Amino acid sequence: xxxxxxxxxxxxxxxxxxxxxxxxxxxxxxxxxxxxxxxxxxxxxxxxxxxxxxxxxxxxxxxxxxxxxxxxxxxxxxxxxxxxxxxxxxxxxxxxxxxxxxxxxxxxxxxxxxxxxxxxxxxxxxxxxxxxxxxxxxxxxxxxxxxxxxxxxxxxxxxxxxxxxxxxxxxxxxxxxxxxxxxxxxxxxxxxxxxxxxxxxxxxxxxxxxxxxxxxxxxxxxxxxxxxxxxxxxxxxx
Amino acid sequence: xxxxxxxxxxxxxxxxxxxxxxxxxxxxxxxxxxxxxxxxxxxxxxxxxxxxxxxxxxxxxxxxxxxxxxxxxxxxxxxxxxxxxxxxxxxxxxxxxxxxxxxxxxxxxxxxxxxxxxxxxxxxxxxxxxxxxxxxxxxxxxxxxxxxxxxxxxxxxxxxxxxxxxxxxxxxxxxxxxxxxxxxxxxxxxxxxxxxxxxxxxxxxxxxxxxxxxxxxxxxxxxxxxxxxxxxxxxxxxxxxxxxxxxxxxxxxxxxxxxxxxxxxxxxxxxxxxxxxxxxxxxxxxxxxxxxxxxxxxxxxxxx
Ligand SMILES: Nc1ncnc2c1ncn2[C@@H]1O[C@H](COP(=O)(O)OP(=O)(O)OP(=O)(O)O)[C@@H](O)[C@H]1O
Ligand SMILES: [Mg+2]
Numbered sequence: 001x002x003x004x005x006x007x008x009x010x011x012x013x014x015x016x017x018x019x020x021x022x023x024x025x026x027x028x029x030x031x032x033x034x035x036x037x038x039x040x041x042x043x044x045x046x047x048x049x050x051x052x053x054x055x056x057x058x059x060x061x062x063x064x065x066x067x068x069x070x071x072x073x074x075x076x077x078x079x080x081x082x083x084x085x086x087x088x089x090x091x092x093x094x095x096x097x098x099x100x101x102x103x104x105x106x107x108x109x110x111x112x113x114x115x116x117x118x119x120x121x122x123x124x125x126x127x128x129x130x131x132x133x134x135x136x137x138x139x140x141x142x143x144x145x146x147x148x149x150x151x152x153x154x155x156x157x158x159x160x161x162x163x164x165x166x167x168x169x170x171x172x173x174x175x176x177x178x179x180x181x182x183x184x185x186x187x188x189x190x191x192x193x194x195x196x197x198x199x200x201x202x203x204x205x206x207x208x209x210x211x212x213x214x215x216x217x218x219x220x221x222x223x224x225x226x227x228x229x230x231x232x233x234x235x236x237x238x
Numbered sequence: 239x240x241x242x243x244x245x246x247x248x249x250x251x252x253x254x255x256x257x258x259x260x261x262x263x264x265x266x267x268x269x270x271x272x273x274x275x276x277x278x279x280x281x282x283x284x285x286x287x288x289x290x291x292x293x294x295x296x297x298x299x300x301x302x303x304x305x306x307x308x309x310x311x312x313x314x315x316x317x318x319x320x321x322x323x324x325x326x327x328x329x330x331x332x333x334x335x336x337x338x339x340x341x342x343x344x345x346x347x348x349x350x351x352x353x354x355x356x357x358x359x360x361x362x363x364x365x366x367x368x369x370x371x372x373x374x375x376x377x378x379x380x381x382x383x384x385x386x387x388x389x390x391x392x393x394x395x396x397x398x399x400x401x402x403x404x405x406x407x408x409x410x411x412x413x414x415x416x417x418x419x420x421x422x423x424x425x426x427x428x429x430x431x432x433x434x435x436x437x438x439x440x441x442x443x444x445x446x447x448x449x450x451x452x453x454x455x456x457x458x459x460x461x462x463x464x465x466x467x468x469x470x471x472x473x474x475x476x477x478x479x480x481x482x483x484x485x486x487x488x489x490x491x492x493x494x495x496x497x498x499x500x501x502x503x504x505x506x507x508x509x510x511x512x513x514x515x516x517x518x519x520x521x522x523x524x525x526x527x528x529x530x531x532x533x534x535x536x537x538x539x540x541x542x
Contacts (some may be wrong), residue, residue: 054429054430073429078429078430078432090430092427102416106432
């Protein structure tokens with residue numbers, strides 16, 4: 001088993017007086033795909049953003065590649081080859097597709113060649129390269145958000161609901177792309193998904209988050225077989 | 239005919255000064271979506287630093303005009319940039335993320351503070367300066383009336399157009415410009431992409447203040463007199479120009495400045511000097527009714 005790339009130890013996050021994460025322990029090892037599943041409002045997005053330092057963890061410790069990053073400002077965390085495609089896409093509406101992608105590589109000097117690679121992954125974006133982000137369709141915006149995150153050639157990729165609003169065929173493409181990047185280039189992925197069935201099939205390991213606390217942990221296949229997981233998150237899935 | 243041509247020249251010059259100040263307004267708006275009401279006062283500070291510098295250099299016996307102007311420009315830009323940086327740190331950064339009107343109120347407070355500070359330190363009287371760049375071309379004569387194009391007027395037009403070209407390039411084509419636009423569109427996401435947002439915003443204020451200093455120096459050289467209140471008047475006009483041109487648009491800022499300058503000058507020449515501001519603001523009001531985003535403002539066609 002390889003080394004831990006990212007470790008959360010006893011991490012708690014608050015919005016004002018409301019506690020959104022309750023002493024979360026979580027490990028992502030180098031080269032792993034780890035998925036985080038949980039109901040709406042469980043704190044999945046909060047956990048991803050806490051890793052990025054916004055909001056900041058009020059208690060606990062976040063370690064990345066051996067360094068304590070808990071107190072680092074967001075932009076310095078993100079310059080350590082961590083990329084986040086956050087919830088809600090957040091592409092820049094008044095920039096072209098090309099500019100949005102360039103923003104992804106802006107603070108990553110070693111990103112040479114990323115442009116062609118990312119466009120090969122999403123040919124649709126190549127067709128729309130001069131179009132303003134805000135005028136793309138929802139699905140195209142989602143592709144752009146993922147492509148932008150890949151532009152920096154990250155070592156750790158955080159994906160918050162990448163399949164949201166995408167047609168099933170595109171979702172399969174994206175999941176296949178994640179698997180390929182992981183297998184061929186050793187990209188480490190932490191993935192939040194509503195589609196728990198597909199996510200657990202893709203992931204090496206998974207965590208279940210309930211009301212801000214981790215309640216279960218195991219390999220993707222293990223969690224898929226757990227009756228609690230099946231009834232809560234896999235209702236109606238294949 | 240000759241009189242009209244002269245008014246046109248004067249109007250364009252005035253308009254270019256407004257445009258130059260308006261570019262600073264619009265830059266800052268384009269990055270943090272906030273009108274920096276203290277911008278006009280940084281312009282005033284730039285003019286005062288220029289005045290003190292020119293008089294000081296003359297007293298020291300620096301008689302070469304290009305040298306004196308060069309040193310003055312450097313000094314004015316450096317000191318004004320420091321003001322711009324400090325204003326952002328003191329008055330705006332602590333309020334980032336609070337309700338929308340808070341930084342606006344803080345800006346107005348900053349503006350009043352700067353005006354009173356200069357009034358106390360420099361006195362309230364109008365400060366004159368002997369012409370530094372005199373002379374010009376006589377374009378035509380009609381009877382006893384000669385149409386003059388001053389060298390200073392040429393300088394003002396050239397500088398404003400050069401600044402417009404430079405900053406349009408900076409904002410649209412460079413990584414810094416892209417980072418600035420990213421900060422305006424989604425500050426949190428910009429940080430998630432590794433952009434040092436605080437530094438980008440600081441830099442924007444520093445650049446805006448440096449522009450204001452250039453405008454301040456040109457204003458001083460052109461009119462030959464300033465007081466602590468010039469920043470307010472010129473600031474309001476430049477702000478109007480920025481809104482008329484479409485706030486956020488750099489070419490719009492210069493176009494708006496040009497229109498306000500021409501309206502003012504022509505109205506003063508043919509109707510009444512007292513009502514020139516009324517004319518300028520009435521046209522703004524009418525224009526905004528028909529074009530709410532200004533002449534070159536962006537029409538927000540975006541999905542939500
Ligand atoms: N900025 C905020 N201020 C206050 N409360 C917040 C804020 N953001 C999230 N919360 C609260 O924190 C809790 C966790 O939210 P979070 O967005 O992390 O959930 P999630 O697991 O990502 O949900 P979903 O599946 O719907 O995306 C929710 O109760 C939410 O209301
Ligand atoms: Mg979420």
